[in-house]
Amino acid sequence: MASEPAAALDRIDLMHARVAEVLRLVRRSDPEPACWMEDDASESFCGDCAQVERAKRMGLCRPVPEPPLKFTWDRDEKDEAHRDAYERFQEGIGGGYYGQGESDHTEHCARCGVLLAYSLTDYGARDEAEEWPQCRIRAVGDGWHPDASxxxxxxxxxxxxxxxxxxxxxxxxxxxxEALSTTL
Structure with a gap:
């Protein structure tokens, strides 16, 4: 790939100022981190849907609930079996924490479609900058969505x-x- 001309620092500052103005007018959403199944990391899920998907893949009708906290002297064999089952269930779910890596695209839950937290790879950032969906470009005062911010x-x-x-x-x-065009 040929070398591309770098942006001037004042243009980078202008970019940050314009983005900050959009974020001042429309607060950005604060999506939860992505989860995935340890046996197949190709799909991303929100936390709730990851629980449902894990149960489905294990042939269960619902997720294994978290066991109640009990003091050691109050536990019995049933409590230990529940705790072991819950830990085995959770071991099949990966992710669920911020800063877990980069993505080539925006991340959405494969089940419910909610936006998930992400950082873009170089390829993903270039693709987003080239192909920013026109449906996202609406004036801030006319429905600019927090997910777009x-x-x-x-x-x-x-x-x-x-x-x-x-x-x-x-x-x-x-x-x-363009997002600020009708509000300034």
Whole structure:
């Protein structure tokens, strides 16, 4: 791949200022981290749906509930069996914590569709900057969604380094400017 011209630092500052203005007007959503099944990490799930999916894959009609906390001297064999079953159930679910890696695209739950926390890879950031869905670009005062603010924030974070390609910085500035267009 040929070297791309880097953005000027003042343009990176402008990008951050425009994105900050969008975030000031429409708070970004705060999605929960993605979970996945340890035997198949190709799909992402929210925490609740990961529990349901794990139960389905184990042939259970519902997730194994968390055992109640009891003092050691109050536990019996039934409590220990419940605790062991719960731990085995949870071992099949991965993720569920922030900062767990990068993604080539926005993350949504495979069952319910809710937005999940993500950081973009270089490839993912480039793809998002090139193909920012036009449906996300609505004026802030006219239905700009908190999930779109989160996506814009992720995109700006992906291009926050001094050697970021100029075209990408300009794309993010354009997205934020268009979002602000009817409110400024």
């Amino acid at each position: 989160y996506g814009l924030d992720r995109l700006a974070m992906s291009f926050s380094y001094p050697s970021a390609p100029a075209w990408a910085i300009e794309a993010v500035i354009g997205i934020a400017t």
